[in-house]
Amino acid sequence: MRLELVKRPQRSALFSTISPLIALVLTMAAGAIMFSVLGKNPLDALYYYFIDPLRETWSLHELAVKAAPLILIAVGLSVCFLSNNWNIGAEGQFIAGAIAGGILPVVFPDFQNGLVLPLMLLMGFAGGAAYAAVPAFLKARFNTNEILTSLMLVYVAQLFLDWLVRGPWRDPGGMNFPETRDFHAFAILPELMPSAGRAHWGIVFAIVAALVLWFVLRKTLTGFEIRVLGQSPRAGRFAGFSAPRMVMIAFLISGGLAGLAGISEVAGAIGQLQPSISPGYGFTAIIVAFLGRLNPLGIVAAGFVLALSYLGGEAAQISIGLSDKAARAFQGMLLFFVLGCDTLIHYRIRLAGRAPTARGEAAQNV
Amino acid sequence: MEAKRDGEAGGLLEVRGLTKIFGALTACDRIDLSIGRGEIHALLGENGAGKSTFVKMLFGALEPAAGTIEWKGERVSIPTPGAARRLGIGMVFQHFSLFEALTAAENIMLSLDEKAPIMQIAERARELSKAYGLPLDPFAHVGDLSVGERQRIEIIRCLLQKPDLIILDEPTSVLTPQEADKLFETLETLRDEGKSILYISHRLEEVKRLCDRATVLRHGKVVGHCDPRQETAASLARMMVGNDVEAVKRPADSAGAHETLLEVTGLNRPAANPFAVPLRDINLSLRAGAVLGIAGVAGNGQGELFEALSGEALQDVAAAVRIRGKAAGRLSISGRRLLGAAFVPEERLGHGAAPYMRLSENLLLSRHATDGKTLLGPLGTVRNGALTAAAERIVTAMDVRMSGANPEAAALSGGNLQKFIIGRELDRQPAVLIVNQPTWGVDAGAAARIRQALIDLARSGSAVLVISQDLDELFEISDAIAVMHDGRLSSPLPIAEATFERIGLLMGGAAPEHHVGEAVETA
Numbered sequence: 001m002r003l004e005l006v007k008r009p010q011r012s013a014l015f016s017t018i019s020p021l022i023a024l025v026l027t028m029a030a031g032a033i034m035f036s037v038l039g040k041n042p043l044d045a046l047y048y049y050f051i052d053p054l055r056e057t058w059s060l061h062e063l064a065v066k067a068a069p070l071i072l073i074a075v076g077l078s079v080c081f082l083s084n085n086w087n088i089g090a091e092g093q094f095i096a097g098a099i100a101g102g103i104l105p106v107v108f109p110d111f112q113n114g115l116v117l118p119l120m121l122l123m124g125f126a127g128g129a130a131y132a133a134v135p136a137f138l139k140a141r142f143n144t145n146e147i148l149t150s151l152m153l154v155y156v157a158q159l160f161l162d163w164l165v166r167g168p169w170r171d172p173g174g175m176n177f178p179e180t181r182d183f184h185a186f187a188i189l190p191e192l193m194p195s196a197g198r199a200h201w202g203i204v205f206a207i208v209a210a211l212v213l214w215f216v217l218r219k220t221l222t223g224f225e226i227r228v229l230g231q232s233p234r235a236g237r238f239a240g241f242s243a244p245r246m247v248m249i250a251f252l253i254s255g256g257l258a259g260l261a262g263i264s265e266v267a268g269a270i271g272q273l274q275p276s277i278s279p280g281y282g283f284t285a286i287i288v289a290f291l292g293r294l295n296p297l298g299i300v301a302a303g304f305v306l307a308l309s310y311l312g313g314e315a316a317q318i319s320i321g322l323s324d325k326a327a328r329a330f331q332g333m334l335l336f337f338v339l340g341c342d343t344l345i346h347y348r349i350r351l352a353g354r355a356p357t358a359r360g361e362a363a364q365n366v
Numbered sequence: 367m368e369a370k371r372d373g374e375a376g377g378l379l380e381v382r383g384l385t386k387i388f389g390a391l392t393a394c395d396r397i398d399l400s401i402g403r404g405e406i407h408a409l410l411g412e413n414g415a416g417k418s419t420f421v422k423m424l425f426g427a428l429e430p431a432a433g434t435i436e437w438k439g440e441r442v443s444i445p446t447p448g449a450a451r452r453l454g455i456g457m458v459f460q461h462f463s464l465f466e467a468l469t470a471a472e473n474i475m476l477s478l479d480e481k482a483p484i485m486q487i488a489e490r491a492r493e494l495s496k497a498y499g500l501p502l503d504p505f506a507h508v509g510d511l512s513v514g515e516r517q518r519i520e521i522i523r524c525l526l527q528k529p530d531l532i533i534l535d536e537p538t539s540v541l542t543p544q545e546a547d548k549l550f551e552t553l554e555t556l557r558d559e560g561k562s563i564l565y566i567s568h569r570l571e572e573v574k575r576l577c578d579r580a581t582v583l584r585h586g587k588v589v590g591h592c593d594p595r596q597e598t599a600a601s602l603a604r605m606m607v608g609n610d611v612e613a614v615k616r617p618a619d620s621a622g623a624h625e626t627l628l629e630v631t632g633l634n635r636p637a638a639n640p641f642a643v644p645l646r647d648i649n650l651s652l653r654a655g656a657v658l659g660i661a662g663v664a665g666n667g668q669g670e671l672f673e674a675l676s677g678e679a680l681q682d683v684a685a686a687v688r689i690r691g692k693a694a695g696r697l698s699i700s701g702r703r704l705l706g707a708a709f710v711p712e713e714r715l716g717h718g719a720a721p722y723m724r725l726s727e728n729l730l731l732s733r734h735a736t737d738g739k740t741l742l743g744p745l746g747t748v749r750n751g752a753l754t755a756a757a758e759r760i761v762t763a764m765d766v767r768m769s770g771a772n773p774e775a776a777a778l779s780g781g782n783l784q785k786f787i788i789g790r791e792l793d794r795q796p797a798v799l800i801v802n803q804p805t806w807g808v809d810a811g812a813a814a815r816i817r818q819a820l821i822d823l824a825r826s827g828s829a830v831l832v833i834s835q836d837l838d839e840l841f842e843i844s845d846a847i848a849v850m851h852d853g854r855l856s857s858p859l860p861i862a863e864a865t866f867e868r869i870g871l872l873m874g875g876a877a878p879e880h881h882v883g884e885a886v887e888t889a
Contacts, residue, residue, distance in 0.1 A: 009388050172717045205435050222736055228720050228731065235720040238711060239731045240700030 005347040017346050020291050020298070023337035024305070030333050040320055048313030048319050049330075059311065063199020066310045068202035069094065069278070070225040071303035072261035073285035075210045076254030078294040082217065085250045089135060089150030090258040091282025092157035093128040097259020098266045099161055101129020105187035106169050106180045116186040120263055128259015131157065136251030140244035146251075154282065162275045169273065172247050180273040189268035200268035202261070207300060209257055214296040225291045226250070258282060279310060280328075287335040290342075305308050306331065377439075378403045378562050379424075379531060384433035386419050391769070393419040396433065400558065401531065406553060406563045408573040408594060411583035412606055412809030414779035417566050418571050420583070421533055424564075425457045426450040438530075448479060456529030458520045460536045466489040466509035466641055473508060473763045484664040487526075494522050498552045509641045513664040514545040521552070533564045538572060542872040543837065550576055568606075568810060569838070570599040584608055607811045614817045614842050617825060624654040627829035628707075628798045629688040633681065636673050643667035643853045645674060650830040650848065650855060652798070657821060658858060659844030660833040661869050667853040668833045669712065672802045675831075676709040677702045690797055700735035708732070708796030710788055712803040712833075714780060718787045721776035725768075726753040728775050729760070729790055736794060764789035765815065781812035788816050792823060799823060802833040817843050837869060843876065 015022075031049070032042035053059045073090045080087040101124030104116055135149040162178075171181040182305045189200045217223035229236035236243060266277055288306050292299030313327025379401040386394040393426040394416045401407045411417045421430040424435070435442055437453055444450050450457075460630045464473045471488040478487070488504035495502040500518040508516060517537065524532055534553075538546040553563055553576065567573055573580060580594045582605040590605050628651070635645040645667055652658050662668055673679040674687070681687055681695035688694060689705040699709070709732070719728045729751060730741060741756070743749045754772060761768070763786040768778050775783055784805070791799060804820065805813035819830050821843050824830040833850075834840050840847050846858035847871035856872050 029677070203830045219748060221742060221748055222746060224727065224730060224734075224748060228723070231722055232716045234713070234717045235731060238676075238699065238709070238717055240698055240703070240735055 002351070004350045005343070006350045008345075011345055015341075019309075019341040019345055020293065020302070020333040020338060023291070023334065023341045026337040026341075027330065027334045030337070031330055034326070034329065034333075035322070038322065040062070040322060045316055045322060048316040050308060052315050052319070053308060053311040059195040061193075061199040062311055063304060063307050064197075064199035064203040066198075066307035067282040067303040068206045068268075069261035069265050070285050070288045070306050071206035071300055072202070072209055072264070072283055073254070073258045074288035074292065074299045075206075075213045075296045076257030077289040078216070078292070078296060078299060079213065080225060080250045080254045081228045081289060082230045082294050083246050083250045084233070085136075085139070085247055086147045087132065087135070087145050087150050087251055087254050088286070089132070089152075089154050090254065090285055091278060092154035093131045093255040093258035094262035094265070094278055094282045095154075095157040095161050096131035097124035097128035097262030098254075098273065098277055099157075099164065099262075100124055100130075100259065101263030102169075102180065102183075102266060105267075106273065107157055109181060109184060112184055112186045114186065116184075117189065117267070119220070120187060120267060121241065121260060124263025125256040125260045128262060129256035131259070132251040132255020133248070136248050136255075137208070139148060140247040146247075158276075161273065161277070163263055165275050171272075179274050180271050183267060187267060188271060188336055189264055191268075198269065200264070202264035202268045205260060205264060209260075210300050213253075229293050253262040258285075284310075284331055287331055287338070290335065291337050306334075309334070345354065377401070378437070379407075380432050380436035381424070382436070384420065384423060384435070385406070385431045385692050386423060386428060387414075387431050392586050394423070394430075397583070397586075397588055399581050399588070399591075401564060402561050403530075403562055404557055404560045405579060406557050406565055406577045408577035408580035409564055409566045410568070410570075410573060410580050410606055412568070412600060412781070412811060414781065414809065415583040415606070416586040417583055419586075420534070421457070421535065421564070421566065424450065425455060425533060426578065440750065443740065451479065451527050451529070453799055454528070454530040455533065456524035456527050456531070457533040458517070458524050458535065458537060462516050462520055464508045464516055464519060467507065468509055469505050469517045470502060471504035471513070472799060473519060474504075474526060477523055478526065490526060492523050494525050495760075498525070499548065500552060514541050517541070531560070531562045531564060533566070535566045536568070537565075538567070538569060542552075542873045543866050544874060545663075570602045573602065573837075582606055603810055607809075612814055612818070614814055614821065616821050616843065619655050619825070619845055624656070625691075626651050626653045626688075627690055628652040628675075628800075628831065629691075630675070631686055631688075632683075633671075633674060633686045635670055635681070638670075638679070645670050645672055646853045648674075650831075650856045650858070652831055654797075654827050654829055655824055656845045657824045657830045657832060657843050659840035659847040660831065660850055660855065661837060661840050661847055661873055662833075662835065662850035663873050664835055666850045668802060668835075668850055670853070671850065671855075672709070672711060672800065673832060676707075676711070699842055703732070703736050706797035708791035708799050710791055710799070710801040710804065712806065714787060715776060715784050719775040719783060722774050724772045724774055725761070725778075725786060726750065726757040726772050728786075729753055729757045732790060733794065760786060760789040760793050763793070764819070781808040784808050785812055785816060788819060792819055795826075796823075798829045798831070800831045800833075803836075804832060804834065805836065805839060806834075813839070837866060840869075841866075849873055 028046060033044060035042040035045040053063065073094065077087060077090060101120040101125065104111060104120050131153065134153060135146045135299045138144040138149050139146040165180055166178040173180055189202060191198060193201045217226065223243045226246065228239055229241055229243055233243055261281065266273055270277060284306050288299055288302045291305065292302035309327055309330050313324055316322040316326065317324050381397060381399045383396045383398065384394055385396055397420055403782065409417050419428060426447045426449050435444065442453060471491060473482055474491055475484055475487050491502065491504045500522060502515065502518050502522060525710045537549060539548060557563060565577055571815050580592050581588060582590050584606060594602060630648055630650045633645055633648040637644040643666060648671060660668065673701050674681060677697055677699035684693040684695040687693040689702055689707050692705055694702050694705055715721045720731060730748060733741060740752050741749055757772060766782045766786045768782060788804065804816050808816065817839065820830050820832060832840065832843065844861055846860050847864050847869060848858040849856045849869060850874060852875060
């Protein structure tokens with residue numbers, strides 16, 4: 001007995017649309033089981049996870065703070081994934097953007113005027129894009145596997161940041177704590193409504209980026225180019241589009257947006273560089289991108305859902321003593337169910353009979 | 367039914383009411399068919415008539431919705447290809463499933479249900495190849511073999527299972543006339559041994575020559591059983607299509623000096639990968655008003671030539687390819703399109719069209735550079751209204767049949783998609799049209815329409831280059847035929863001097879180029 005995936009003749013339009021919702025429900029169900037196994041009341045846990053953080057204004061602001069980097073990174077990733085470029089290194093590009101943007105307030109603290117913040121944002125974007133250009137160039141030129149190269153560069157970026165804040169960029173007046181000096185006032189990304197909560201301009205950048213990329217992907221020839229090269233590279237070449245050029249474009253856009261997310265996070269939410277500036281936004285954004293069906297508008301919604309899982313994780317940790325690892329497990333289950341639902345829309349499962357014949361069939365059915 | 371052999375020596379296969387439904391489409395509608403022992407039975411039908419679906423049900427690749435299959439007098443169900451093979455049904459597919467990097471024997475071993483040492487398999491393959499006149503070296507790498515030789519591997523692989531019924535799907539579409547003759551001899555030997563053959567083809571002449579009985583399908587239904595030898599090609603075609611297929615008309619090319627629109631001089635291209643054919647010193651020149659056919663067995667560099675001409679592969683020397691007098695060798699495919707050239711590649715899905723994009727989007731695929739003014743708006747936005755209108759225009763002009771408005775390319779049958787892809791380029795009135803395999807796997811009605819469109823385009827003052835493995839087609843539409851063999855192109859033979867034998871010999875690589883050149887000069 002053996003499981004086989006058989007392609008369905010038709011995709012169901014209905015299930016294609018609601019598949020993210022099904023995945024969410026399944027995640028909650030699986031999460032409830034996980035909580036009971038951990039000895040918690042599953043209803044309580046789900047309440048603290050998904051309802052409690054939505055009850056107060058300040059915590060809605062927190063939601064926006066967490067959603068901003070997720071959405072910014074994920075809309076960039078959607079360009080990559082649609083064009084069949086598997087950028088797994090957004091976490092590294094996020095850090096590279098934060099470092100590049102942090103040069104001004106950390107290394108030149110006396111340079112203080114209204115130009116600083118725009119320059120920081122630009123440098124953040126450029127830093128992330130430059131960092132993404134490395135795997136992109138290696139793929140376009142030498143046909144290396146971008147999944148490996150982009151992922152490995154994440155660890156390089158993390159360790160480089162760690163070294164910077166413990167070494168050359170350590171705050172001289174900071175009692176030897178591994179962190180840079182606080183960003184000065186001109187280098188801080190302003191909060192939207194300071195009296196109500198901490199949400200800063202990052203969420204605005206994220207939504208603008210989503211709208212712009214939605215327009216590009218849906219309405220323009222460039223969007224068409226991205227989709228054609230992703231779906232059928234040979235047809236794309238026939239159309240006169242260049243795959244290597246698209247590798248660069250996709251990585252530069254997604255790296256740039258990840259970099260912008262990075263500098264927005266440190267200039268907005270944190271206010272300095274620390275050894276760790278991200279709870280894995282770059283990786284969680286992969287889930288966001290798929291939960292949002294690689295559609296920038298869907299990604300905005302998905303970004304808030306995943307942001308909620310971060311907040312809920314914290315809330316559940318405080319109120320009922322759940323491990324903070326539960327949030328990660330939650331996110332992992334969500335990605336699992338999203339991809340599982342998508343697969344089952346395209347394929348159905350068949351129990352195949354005796355295994356020995358299967359080899360021959362596979363060869364003949366190609 | 368008129369069948370004479372019913373009951374003779376007992377029926378081997380008796381199919382009744384076999385039905386398969388895909389969504390709203392009834393691909394096979396209550397199909398009856400019987401095959402006796404020692405019979406070559408033709409299954410005729412246009413593309414999309416349900417032949418492949420029917421055969422896949424017999425071979426266990428699809429599950430019927432209704433109907434019964436009786437095999438040697440017993441009712442059976444065939445859930446998997448493995449089950450079909452155990453019953454004694456073997457199949458040779460139109461598209462081979464061989465690993466190029468492995469040897470013939472290794473490929474055979476991979477598909478066998480039983481486990482046997484490779485030497486033993488090679489020995490059995492060698493015996494079979496001798497017995498049936500299918501010369502084959504079991505230790506040759508598939509990548510080095512011609513298409514005809516690859517087909518022999520498939521046939522031997524099928525024969526090794528000792529089937530009583532062999533299903534062949536369009537087997538001669540990839541063979542030279544001489545190779546096809548050899549295959550017919552093999553099939554006749556098999557028949558004389560009492561094996562039965564279900565032969566799928568759209569080539570009526572060979573069905574008339576080879577087959578004892580025929581079943582004709584149209585729109586998923588059996589429209590008749592007949593003895594093909596008693597029929598004419600025209601009467602068979604009428605049964606398949608439902609009405610008369612219009613003969614392609616080729617008006618005389620108006621004489622006089624026409625400007626040369628496409629010129630290729632000393633084109634060389636090294637092999638891009640170990641399985642590609644290098645192009646060697648290709649020369650051709652094509653003037654307005656003419657159709658030049660390029661014949662050749664598959665895998666002799668036609669695909670590589672198409673890529674070089676289309677600009678998907680660039681030349682080192684700009685002057686190697688001239689389109690309307692302009693050196694185009696360094697121009698991309700879009701640049702060449704802007705000079706007035708249009709291209710139709712061999713593969714429809716995945717090359718000429720993106721399978722999961724709608725027809726209107728597939729229109730944009732090849733037209734965004736040349737028709738930017740009408741199809742694109744400000745900021746590079748795509749004007750969906752203009753696209754849909756243009757796609758509808760093409761659908762009407764080429765009589766593309768489809769379910770629903772603006773479907774995905776993959777939802778169209780091969781013939782209809784090909785009509786759309788050719789129509790997409792004709793709609794531009796290109797000065798130069800380069801087509802690879804214009805009617806490959808396309809039904810008779812659609813093929814006639816496509817061929818007529820190509821001739822009409824040429825006669826309206828364009829130059830048309832047709833690469834094809836279908837000799838009948840080339841003889842029907844070309845003003846001259848050149849042959850590709852091993853990456854070289856022969857001089858063109860004017861159609862009046864070309865015969866099947868001469869072209870067939872060139873396809874086999876028998877006659878060196880200069881002979882042909884002399885022949886043309888002396889003619």
